[in-house]
Every structure is written in structure tokens, then in C-alpha cells.
Amino acid sequence: MSEGLKLRFPRPNPIVPAQSVAGRTLMLLIGIMTFLSCVTFGGVLLVQKSAMGWSADVGRELTIQIRPLDGEVIESNLRLAVSLSEAVPGVASARVLTIEESEALLEPWLGAGLDLSDLTIPRLVIVQLSDPNAADIVRLENEIAAIPGATLETHAAWRVQLNTMAGTIVVSGILVLALILVATTLAIVFATRGTMSTNREIVDVLHFIGASNRFIAGEFQGRFLLLGLKGGLAGGIAAIVFFIIAGTAMSTVVPETSSAQLGVLFGQFALGISGLLGIVGVVLVIAGLTAVTSRLTVRRFLTQIS
Amino acid sequence: MIAFDNVGLRYGHGPEILKDLTFTISPGSFHFLTGPSGSGKTSLLRLLLLSLKPTRGSVSMFGEDVTALDRDRLLQMRRHIGIVFQEFRLLDHLTTFENVALPFRVRGQAEASYRSNVEELLDWVGLGDRMDAHPAVLSGGEKQRAAIARAVIAKPDILLADEPTGNVDPELSERLLHLFEQLNRMGTTIILATHELALLEKFDYPRMLLNDGELTFHE
Numbered sequence: 001m002s003e004g005l006k007l008r009f010p011r012p013n014p015i016v017p018a019q020s021v022a023g024r025t026l027m028l029l030i031g032i033m034t035f036l037s038c039v040t041f042g043g044v045l046l047v048q049k050s051a052m053g054w055s056a057d058v059g060r061e062l063t064i065q066i067r068p069l070d071g072e073v074i075e076s077n078l079r080l081a082v083s084l085s086e087a088v089p090g091v092a093s094a095r096v097l098t099i100e101e102s103e104a105l106l107e108p109w110l111g112a113g114l115d116l117s118d119l120t121i122p123r124l125v126i127v128q129l130s131d132p133n134a135a136d137i138v139r140l141e142n143e144i145a146a147i148p149g150a151t152l153e154t155h156a157a158w159r160v161q162l163n164t165m166a167g168t169i170v171v172s173g174i175l176v177l178a179l180i181l182v183a184t185t186l187a188i189v190f191a192t193r194g195t196m197s198t199n200r201e202i203v204d205v206l207h208f209i210g211a212s213n214r215f216i217a218g219e220f221q222g223r224f225l226l227l228g229l230k231g232g233l234a235g236g237i238a239a240i241v242f243f244i245i246a247g248t249a250m251s252t253v254v255p256e257t258s259s260a261q262l263g264v265l266f267g268q269f270a271l272g273i274s275g276l277l278g279i280v281g282v283v284l285v286i287a288g289l290t291a292v293t294s295r296l297t298v299r300r301f302l303t304q305i306s
Numbered sequence: 307m308i309a310f311d312n313v314g315l316r317y318g319h320g321p322e323i324l325k326d327l328t329f330t331i332s333p334g335s336f337h338f339l340t341g342p343s344g345s346g347k348t349s350l351l352r353l354l355l356l357s358l359k360p361t362r363g364s365v366s367m368f369g370e371d372v373t374a375l376d377r378d379r380l381l382q383m384r385r386h387i388g389i390v391f392q393e394f395r396l397l398d399h400l401t402t403f404e405n406v407a408l409p410f411r412v413r414g415q416a417e418a419s420y421r422s423n424v425e426e427l428l429d430w431v432g433l434g435d436r437m438d439a440h441p442a443v444l445s446g447g448e449k450q451r452a453a454i455a456r457a458v459i460a461k462p463d464i465l466l467a468d469e470p471t472g473n474v475d476p477e478l479s480e481r482l483l484h485l486f487e488q489l490n491r492m493g494t495t496i497i498l499a500t501h502e503l504a505l506l507e508k509f510d511y512p513r514m515l516l517n518d519g520e521l522t523f524h525e
Contacts, residue, residue, distance in 0.1 A: 012417065015408075017399040205395050208355065209456065210385035211376075211412035306377065 012228040015206070016199060017220045026191045027231040032183040033240075034235025034286045037177055038279045042243055044173030045275050051166030058155045058162070059132045062140070064094075064125040067149040074123055077147050081125045084143045090135025097124040185293050186284060192224065192297040203302070213302040228290025229283075236283040243271055307333040307464070307495055308354065312497060313363035315349055318357065323349045325519040327363070331497065333463070336490045338506055339499040347391035348500045350516065351466050356384050365382075368463070388457030388494075390474040391467035394449040402428065402452050409460040412510040422460060431455050431485065447478040451485070458489055467498040476504060483509055 064081045068074050078096045085094035097105075102121055129135045143151045196203065199220075206216050271279070308331035312313055321415040323346045331337065336372040339347055344357075352358040353365060356372055365372050367383060375383065396405045403424055404411075428434050431451040443450055450470060457465055468488065471479035490496045500506065506513065513524040 012404050012407075012411070013400050015397070015411070071311070094389075149452075201395070202397060205397060205408075206412060208384075208389050209409045209412060210381060210394075212381055215412050215414075 010024070014219070014223070016202060016223050018223065021119075027234070029187050029191075029226055030097070030184065030231025030290060031235040031238070033180055033187075034232045034283060035238045036235075036285065037180050037282045038123075038236055038239030039171050039242060040176050041282055042239065042271050042275055044170050044177075045271065045278060046085035047166055047169045047173075049169050051162055051169075055159050055162055055166075058159055060129050061155070062127040062129065062137070063153040063155070064127060064144055065122045065151050065153060066125070066147065066236065067122045069122045069149045072148050077150065078123055079126060080147055081144060081150060084126065084141060084147075085127045088121055088140045088143070090129055090131050090133075091140070092128045092162060093304050094127045096127055097126060099123075124175070181286075181289065185289060188224070188290050188293040189297050192220070192294045195303065196298060196301045201214050207306070213299060213306065216302060217295055217298040220298045221291055223293035225287065225291035228287035231287040231290075232283040235286070238281050240271075240276070243275075307331055307368065308367040310353075311364045311366070313353070313360045313365060315346075315353065315358065318362050322361070323519055324353070324516075324521075325476075327521050329514070329521065329523065331495060333495055334490070334493055336487070336496045336511045337498070337510055338509075338513045339497055339516065340501055340513055342501065343514040346519045347516055348468060348520075351497070352387075353501055354464070354466055355387055355389055356380050369512060384416050385409075385460065386459070386463045388462035388465045390450070390453050390457045390465070390467040390470045392472035394441070394453045394473070396449055396452055396456070398441050401438050401440055402433055402444065402448075405441070405452055406455045406459055408456060415458075420459075424455075427455050427459055428452075446474045447482070450474055450478075450482060454485060454489075456481070458494065462493045462494065464497070467500075469497070469499055469501070471500060471502060471505065479505060480508065 064085065066074060066077050066081060082094045083097060097119070097145070102124060126272050127140075137152075137154060144150050144152045203216060206219075309514045310329050311326045313324060313327040314322050314346055327350070329367055339350065347385070349358070353360060356367075368386065370379075370383070372380065372383065381424070396402075397408070400408070405419060406428060407417070407424045410424075425434070425437065428437055431454060433448060433451055433455065436444060436448060436452075439448075442451065450473070454467075457467075465486070470486075471482055474482065479502065486496055486498060487509070515522045515524055
């Protein structure tokens with residue numbers, strides 16, 4: 001029965017022919033804009049994730065620096081710093097960095113193989129916090145101040161700088177995204193106006209036979225929504241492929257040590273589920289934007305010629 | 307059915323194209339609209355099609371003053387009027403069937419509700435075997451018959467025709483005129499613009515003669 005119906009009533013041709021809409025050019029443009037939007041979104045997301053990770057890591061760690069002073073036994077001061085730290089609420093552990101570990105920290109600046117035993121290198125105590133919000137940093141600072149030559153480094157200045165940098169990148173990314181969307185909107189407006197002028201004959205005939213502006217706008221909007229979805233999908237897939245290739249390249253082309261350092265700095269080059277959902281969101285927003293913009297432009301065009 | 311009272315029309319700040327038109331058209335009548343090129347025939351047809359508003363005077367159709375109607379009411383009223391053009395104005399990417407069925411489609415009707423009507427009308431105008439053909443492969447006469455079928459498929463009360471025989475040979479012109487006559491006998495009011503003297507002499511219907519924007523009636 002349904003087969004018979006299908007044969008009797010084949011799907012009619014669309015009133016607005018697909019090829020009459022500036023299809024390929026507009027689809028390519030929407031694809032490129034979607035790709036740029038997704039890459040911008042993904043980049044911002046990676047920076048934000050890395051910055052948050054960094055900030056959290058740095059915030060969980062404090063450093064006590066004890067300078068060697070004449071008349072002071074540094075080893076006993078180090079033990080005192082450890083015991084004072086561990087007595088403060090919110091501190092998980094405290095440990096003294098060995099001389100070898102301190103020298104290893106200086107190696108990138110002074111080079112390997114140097115004998116640093118003659119240098120008076122400050123010693124460090126690493127304090128791990130179990131809960132940065134609950135830790136009584138002021139009390140720790142006061143107690144550490146009693147140890148000669150000891151200072152407490154909370155990395156607060158670093159965290160502020162890091163958060164400022166990440167915030168600037170996020171705001172810049174949002175601004176770039178907004179500009180891309182505005183440029184896309186303008187391009188769609190011009191493309192729609194061009195399409196309406198090209199299809200003026202169809203619009204006039206539809207008017208003469210009693211079609212409402214709403215009906216005509218709907219016919220054109222359907223075409224543009226399809227174009228927006230196709231272009232957006234192509235751009236979104238291209239962006240996902242880009243992130244996969246970039247992530248693979250970072251782990252294979254870049255040497256392992258550099259890759260690890262880059263990983264620490266920028267996080268892993270993986271978007272994760274939130275990133276993928278974001279890209280799907282960008283694709284849908286651009287498809288919707290195409291449909292809404294074209295509909296408004298068509299309605300305005302029809303009102304002007306009515 | 308149609309009443310013009312002291313109607314004038316000008317485009318922008320240009321000269322008046324139509325001057326002081328006052329006339330009435332009765333339901334079920336057949337009128338030729340004739341006059342030299344540039345006399346304002348197409349402008350008068352556009353006024354009758356409600357795609358233009360007069361600069362002055364009043365136009366009444368179906369008992370309503372159309373100059374005061376809003377867009378939605380104008381749209382509803384336009385659906386009672388069919389139009390046939392000299393250059394056919396069929397949509398090239400649609401088949402003959404789809405072109406003729408267009409008035410139903412723009413009203414949102416399902417194909418099942420109008421398919422038999424369209425097929426019947428296409429048979430009646432002699433295009434029963436050309437339903438799936440596109441305009442590009444139709445002859446001039448076939449295109450005009452398809453255009454007439456599209457204009458009358460939704461059973462309009464008024465059928466306007468702007469030089470419908472302008473692009474067909476004399477023999478076919480006569481056959482098309484007979485088609486208009488049959489539609490008129492079925493109750494459709496017809497106003498047919500033409501400047502073909504042979505047709506005017508052969509078919510004895512009242513003439514509306516436009517000359518330099520002024521209209522005179524010749525019964």
C-alpha cells in the first residue's frame with residue numbers, strides 16, 4: 001500500500017531549485033567559518049583546561065626556602081620547618097628537597113657536571129596541601145618566620161599572572177568567535193540577497209498565484225538551513241580531524257621530552273567529550289544562524305518588493 | 307464584482323499612466339482590454355491583480371475597497387484572481403503537473419487532495435500526456451495552455467490575461483480564445499488584454515480601449 005502510494009505520488013521537485021541558491025560558494029564559506037570557529041573554540045578550551053590544571057597544581061604546593069646563615073645549622077632548621085609545616089591544618093605532607101634535587105633544578109641554567117658544593121645554595125622544603133582552601137597559610141607563614149633565613153613562597157603572584165594570561169586568551173578567543181559569527185552573518189545576508197535577486201522570477205510567480213510571504217520565506221529558508229548544516233558539518237569534521245592530527249603530531253613528531261614539557265605547559269592536545277560537544281554546538285549554532293539570518297533577509301526582501 | 311471610481315496611477319513622481327478610470331465589471335462577463343503599446347494595459351491589469359495600489363480614486367472588488375485592505379486580506383483576495391502572461395512564466399525546473407498544481411501547493415494542500423483535479427484539467431486543456439514534461443520541451447501553445455491551467459486550477463472568480471496569444475501562431479490563438487470562452491461559460495469573469503485585431507474582429511465581446519491612460523468602453 002505504502003509502496004503504491006510512493007509510486008503514485010513521487011516527491012515533488014522543490015519550488016526553489018537547489019542549484020539556484022549560491023550553494024557551493026556559500027557552503028564552502030560556512031565550512032571555513034565553522035572550521036575557524038571550532039579551532040578557536042578548541043584552542044581556548046585547551047588553554048583554559050591547562051591553566052586551570054596548572055593553577056590547581058601550583059595552588060596545592062608551597063615552598064619554604066631556607067638560606068644558609070653563619071652560625072645556623074641548616075639541617076636542624078630544615079627539620080624544624082618540616083615539623084612546623086606538618087602541624088598546620090590543611091597540610092598533607094612536607095619534605096626536604098635533597099641537595100641533588102636542588103642541583104637538578106639549577107642544571108638547566110648552569111649546565112650539567114658542575115660541582116656546586118662550594119656554592120651556598122638555599123635549601124627547599126616542599127609543602128603539599130591536602131586542601132588549599134582550608135590550609136592556614138597565615139599561621140604557617142608566621143611560624144616559618146621564626147626560623148632564621150626562612151621564607152615562605154605561596155606562588156600567589158604566579159597564579160595571578162597565569163589566571164590573567166588564561167583569562168586574556170579566553171576573552172580574545174570569545175572575541176574572535178564573535179567576529180567570525182558576525183562575518184558569517186554578513187556573508188549569509190549578501191548571499192541571500194543575491195539568491196533572491198537571481199530567483200526574482202520564482203518569487204513573482206509565487207506572489208501572483210497567491211503565496212504568502214511566510215510560505216516563500218519558508219521555501220528559501222529550507223534551502224539555506226540545509227546549506228548551513230552541510231557546511232557546518234564539513235567544517236566541524238575538519239576541525240576534529242585537525243585536532244586529532246595535531247595531537248598525534250605532538251606525540252610522534254616532537255621528541256618525547258619536549259612533548260612531555262609541552263604537555264605540562266599546554267596540557268594534552270585532546271579536546272575530550274566537552275570539546276567534542278562544543279564543536280557540535282558550534283556546528284548547530286552556525287546552521288541555525290544561517291537559517292535565521294536567511295529567513296530575516298528573505299522576509300525583508302519580500303516586504304520591500306510587495 | 308469590480309468597480310473603479312476615478313482611479314489614477316503614476317509611478318513615483320512620473321506622469322500619470324492611468325487617468326480618471328471609472329467603470330464596473332459584472333460577474334461572469336468577458337472583456338477585451340486593448341490599446342496601443344504603452345497605453346497602460348499592463349498597469350491596469352496589475353491594479354486588477356492587486357499588485358499595485360492606485361495613486362488616487364478607489365478600487366472595489368467583491369464588494370470591498372481594496373485600497374484600505376491589509377496585506378493578509380489582499381493575499382486572500384488575490385487567491386480569487388488568476389493571471390496568464392504572454393511569456394507564460396512557468397517555473398522551468400518543475401514539470402507541467404507541478405506548475406499547474408502550484409496554487410494548491412502554496413496553500414499547503416496535500417497532493418492527494420488535488421492530484422485528480424490537476425490531471426483532469428490537464429486532460430481538458432489537451433496536456434494529459436505532457437504532465438511529466440518540463441517547460442523547456444513544451445511548444446509555445448503547450449506552455450500557454452499549461453499557464454492557463456495554472457491560472458484556473460484553483461477556480462478563480464476573475465481571470466486576467468496579458469497578451470496570452472502574443473507568443474503563439476494565429477491558429478493556436480483562436481484555439482486559446484475558445485478555451486477562454488469555455489472558462490467564461492463556466493462562470494469565470496475574464497479580462498483579456500490583446501492588440502491582435504484579428505481576434506478582436508472574430509470574437510464579439512465588449513472592448514475596453516485604453517489610449518494614453520484614458521479608458522473608453524465599446525460594447
